[in-house]
Structures are given as C-alpha cells and as structure tokens.
Amino acid sequence: MRSFEMLSVIFNILLLGWLLFAKNKPQRGLIFGFGVSAILVLMHGLMEGMRWQMIPNDLIMLIPLVVFAVRFNPKSKEETKKGSTSPARLVLLTIPAVLYTFAAVALPLLLPVFSFEKPTGPYKIGTVTYAWKDNGREETYTPESGDKRELMVQIWYPADSTAKGDPAPYVSDPSIFANGYSMALHMPKLLFTSIGFVQTNAIENAEISNQESDYPVLIFSHSLNGVKNQNTFQIEQFVSHGYIVVGIDHTYNSTTSIFPDGRVVHFVPQERNTIDYLDKLNEGWVEDAKFVLDQVEKLAENDPDHRFTDRMDLKNIGMFGHSFGGATTTQMLMTDTRIQAAINMDGGLYGKLRVPADGLKKPFLMMSADDTLAGTKNMSDANIASQGTTREELTKFFDDTFARYESVAAGGNYWMTIKNMKHMGFSDTYLISPLYERMEGVKIKKVHRLINEFSLDFFDHYLKQQPFKRLDQSIGDHPEFTLQKG
Known part of the structure; x- marks a missing residue:
C-alpha cells in the first residue's frame, strides 16, 4: 500500500x-x-x-x-x-x-499499486517514446492495401545527475491498458485498474548524462502478447548502469499499442500454435527488430532532438528478449552482424535458422524456467484442455521445441535454469498481485534480482569489456539455479 x-x-x-x-x-x-x-x-x-x-x-x-x-x-x-x-x-x-x-x-x-525497486547503478534514468513507420513493409494485419508497418518504440537512457521531474507512469493510458491486460489474461478489467497509478524510476525527456561520451545499446523484444516495457524491472537496472535500452512494441502481437494519433491496437489472437507457424511469425518480428535498429542508427547519426547524436556506442550493441522476444533475439544474433551479444529469457528457438551444433559463435546466455522445461509434466488436464489441445499433442510440441535447445551452450556459451520459476516470472507480470507469487510459488523480487545480477554481468563483460563478477564463477548447481557452460 x-x-x-x-x-x-x-x-x-x-x-x-x-x-x-x-x-x-x-x-x-x-x-x-x-x-x-x-x-x-x-x-x-x-x-x-x-x-x-x-x-x-x-x-x-x-x-x-x-x-x-x-x-x-x-x-x-x-x-x-x-x-x-x-x-x-x-x-x-x-x-x-x-x-x-x-x-x-x-x-x-x-491488488496493490506495486512499485519497482530502486536501481543499483549510479545513473538516473530518462525515457522518450517514438512512433516509427517502416515505409518498406506492408502491414499484413490490416485489410487495406498500402498500409505500412508501424511500431511504438520506447527508449530509456542514462540521465544527467541533475535531472528533475515527476516519475514517468508505467502505462500511458490506464483504462486502455487495463482493458488490454484484461483481454490478455482473461480476467476482469477491474483487477488491472491499479496499474494506472504505478510509477517508474524514469523521468520523461530528461537530459542525457554527460558522464560518458557514449553508451552501449540494448534492444528489447517482448513476449507474444506482451509490451515494450513489460521488463521495466530489468530495463531500469541496465540503464542505471550505463546502457541505452530500446523497447519494441510488435504491433498486433503486443498486448496494447497506442499511437500518437489516438489509434489503439490490441493483440490479435493467433490462429495456429504450431512450430511451423511460429517459425514464420518470427520472421516478421526479426524484420521489426532490424528496422528499429536501422532507426537507432539514424538517431545516433542525427537526432532531431539532439539527444542521441553521437551518444550511442553502435560498436557494442546487445539484445535481450522474453519468450517469443527471446526467440527473436536469438535469430537476430545469428542474422544481424550489429548484435554482438544476446540473452534469451525462456524463449523457444523459433525462426528461420537453427542453432549450429558447434554453437552461435557469439556470446549468448539462455535463461530458462524449470517449470517451462518440465513441459506438460506440471500441467493439469484442465489446463491443457483450455488450450484446445490434448496432452499428447502438447507433449509433442514441447519435445520438438526442446530438441532445438541442444546446442545453446555450445562453443563456450551459457545456459541458466532458474529453480521454482515460471515462464511469466521473467517479466513484470507477477508484480501486479502477491496472489501470483502465492499461486505460482515464485519469489518474484528475489528472482528479479537474480536475473538482473547475471544479465548485467553478461553484458558488462561482452559490451563493456569488464571482468566477470558472477557468471564464470557460478558454473554448476546451486540452490536457486543451475548454470552450465558449453
């Protein structure tokens, strides 16, 4: 309270x-x-x-x-x-x-007004939002011909130590987002109205910090039916330690996107949940990420607002994503030479390419929930039936998906399995109510600290050339996680 x-x-x-x-x-x-x-x-x-x-x-x-x-x-x-x-x-x-x-x-x-923990880094946090249109791509979700792909993008960045202002709200339009969460989680809208009172640790349009000449860039891709800021617990931690983070709303596949002209786009349910369909869908997400990265390069070269010009370290770009965004992250690591290192948080390896048997040849950290890796073992018959499938069909789906994980740690990369963890624990979702923590058995703030500690250590090493503090020193089995290195 x-x-x-x-x-x-x-x-x-x-x-x-x-x-x-x-x-x-x-x-x-x-x-x-x-x-x-x-x-x-x-x-x-x-x-x-x-x-x-x-x-x-x-x-x-x-x-x-x-x-x-x-x-x-x-x-x-x-x-x-x-x-x-x-x-x-x-x-x-x-x-x-x-x-x-x-x-x-x-x-x-x-049903509290939850709060985010104060980030541990020395930087304050600024944020700004953009609406970008990809004139080179048709929008396939609208019936009108000639519509172009449009994306809402939020950027968080290290702010000047003298920056002042009210904390930025977690969502821009509480009623619309409450409706979006209601549809996404199949629960009454009233349960999500408190999200409109949630504040972040960021300040809108703050001056960028001059403590460093430029800052490494991280691209974030959300889960299917997620949003660009769904990992605020993690994004703010990165930024406070000197990173610029770019979050993408994958329009029509995000919970809710609100454009400057007032248009509201909610999630469009997927017709088929097969591996072939998800592989094809992921190609569009990869195109989103590539386009956003192109726009980031333009900002770094000549920002009309003079905020990011020459302030982005484009030689050190990483990417991280949750669930389907994790799959997109892995594909980007394999297909886009600009991405130097990547973290996939509990995402199936969907997309055009498979992880080679000898590894990705780039720094990669896979984070998994033990509950996810259990497949259908922890799922009730009623839960499976509610998804319109059978245990046999879903078990085969998981088996085919997990078969693609075989080489994720090959070539010296990392695979962390977090114990007593659920899929949505990698996002802000469980902060909405302590009932989630009770029902799912996930100690969410403790888990978030663990995720932040290891993901920051990973990017600090590969994008800032700092020595490991935890990752290489934690190989093996531990009470809270298991970490293996290929």
Whole structure:
C-alpha cells in the first residue's frame, strides 16, 4: 500500500475498534474520529489518487457520523442505552465488522499499486517514446492495401545527475491498458485498474548524462502478447548502469499499442500454435527488430532532438528478449552482424535458422524456467484442455521445441535454469498481485534480482569489456539455479 493509504487503513481499523468496544463514545470523540479519517482519505485521494480497492476502507469514515446520529437522536437514545451493553448485540456487531475490516485491508493488499525497486547503478534514468513507420513493409494485419508497418518504440537512457521531474507512469493510458491486460489474461478489467497509478524510476525527456561520451545499446523484444516495457524491472537496472535500452512494441502481437494519433491496437489472437507457424511469425518480428535498429542508427547519426547524436556506442550493441522476444533475439544474433551479444529469457528457438551444433559463435546466455522445461509434466488436464489441445499433442510440441535447445551452450556459451520459476516470472507480470507469487510459488523480487545480477554481468563483460563478477564463477548447481557452460 501507498503511504496515505496505509495511514488511512491503520487509523480506520483503530477507529472501528473504538466504536465497537469503547463504552463511552462522547460527541467530541465521534467528530474527531470522522474528521481525522476524512482528512486521511482526502489526502490519499489528492496525493496518490482514488482507486476502487480503497472504497471499503474509505466508507469507514462515515460510521462515526452514523453513530453520532443514532446516539444523539432523542427518539433513539433510550433504545440505544438498553441494548448497548448486550453481549449478544456486541457479537452480532463484531462479526460483520471483522469481515468488513478484512475486506478493507485485503483489497488494497491483494491488488496493490506495486512499485519497482530502486536501481543499483549510479545513473538516473530518462525515457522518450517514438512512433516509427517502416515505409518498406506492408502491414499484413490490416485489410487495406498500402498500409505500412508501424511500431511504438520506447527508449530509456542514462540521465544527467541533475535531472528533475515527476516519475514517468508505467502505462500511458490506464483504462486502455487495463482493458488490454484484461483481454490478455482473461480476467476482469477491474483487477488491472491499479496499474494506472504505478510509477517508474524514469523521468520523461530528461537530459542525457554527460558522464560518458557514449553508451552501449540494448534492444528489447517482448513476449507474444506482451509490451515494450513489460521488463521495466530489468530495463531500469541496465540503464542505471550505463546502457541505452530500446523497447519494441510488435504491433498486433503486443498486448496494447497506442499511437500518437489516438489509434489503439490490441493483440490479435493467433490462429495456429504450431512450430511451423511460429517459425514464420518470427520472421516478421526479426524484420521489426532490424528496422528499429536501422532507426537507432539514424538517431545516433542525427537526432532531431539532439539527444542521441553521437551518444550511442553502435560498436557494442546487445539484445535481450522474453519468450517469443527471446526467440527473436536469438535469430537476430545469428542474422544481424550489429548484435554482438544476446540473452534469451525462456524463449523457444523459433525462426528461420537453427542453432549450429558447434554453437552461435557469439556470446549468448539462455535463461530458462524449470517449470517451462518440465513441459506438460506440471500441467493439469484442465489446463491443457483450455488450450484446445490434448496432452499428447502438447507433449509433442514441447519435445520438438526442446530438441532445438541442444546446442545453446555450445562453443563456450551459457545456459541458466532458474529453480521454482515460471515462464511469466521473467517479466513484470507477477508484480501486479502477491496472489501470483502465492499461486505460482515464485519469489518474484528475489528472482528479479537474480536475473538482473547475471544479465548485467553478461553484458558488462561482452559490451563493456569488464571482468566477470558472477557468471564464470557460478558454473554448476546451486540452490536457486543451475548454470552450465558449453
């Protein structure tokens, strides 16, 4: 809970307890209780923003007024006096009060306004968003001929130490994104409205830091039905340590993309979930990444806003991605000479090319969730049936996918398997509610620190030529992960 929310909840619980159990409730005390409660509710509304999860708590402030009206109404004074000390009456009042208090506390705790941990690096973080059109490619998702491929792209960069400004919001339009998450996760929209109050550690349009002459560049590709900023926990950590990160929304395959002219594009469900189809789909994502990298080069050469001109180290470009974005990352490492090193986070190796038996010949780190590698072993029949397939068909799909992993660590590369981990633990998703952590068994903030530690160590070594701090020293089996090197 946020600060004023927490103060309001604590005071209202104490107020409710006083109203229930205090024998004497003077007029002045009732007015004081209402006044303080109302001020705290008003403060959290003005300073932090009202949200529906706080309604049960906020309504408690009205109870002193109700008690005041009843106790100091001449017609009801005698009745109140007769029944005020009845143990049965007290029990009847206490039970619903406890249940109501539980709801008042549980709702904001289970559907919180989550926060991102403060990055550990020395740099502040700036961010800017672009809408780019690839005039060389037709958009295949629209019926109109002549439509060109358009992408929303967000860039995060090391900001000047004197940079000031309000923290950038996690999403630009809360209602639209809540609707997108609702459709993506097949859950009510109301469960995602708090995401509109989430703030990041970035400052929009901040001045770029002059501490270094230029900064290595990392391209990020999200999961199928993900978004460009879905790994903010990781992106901000990279940037705070001196990287420029470029996040891509793969339009029509992202949860939601909002363009400057107000157009909203939600995820288009995929008709077929076969390896052949995913291989073909990935080719379009690779073209997206190549186009974005072309645009990045233009910014580095001549940024109209004079922010990135000569500030991007184009000799040291890396890429990382989650799930289908991880597959795109691997393909980019194999097909684009500009990508020097890459991290695939729990992505199947879909795309045009296979990993050669003797390895990728470029630095590569594969990160996997142990639950993903278990295939259908941990999946219930109901879960499989909900995907419109059978256990036999899905098992074959996983077996064919995992067969492509055989050489990911060959040639001196790395493969980390994180224990007690699920696929979506590689993104911000589980931060939305502690229920995810409870149901999925993933200690999400601890896992995020582990991911950040090793992914930063990987890119620091290969893009900044710094000695390894953890990666090479951690080969083997550990309580939290297993790391192998080819």
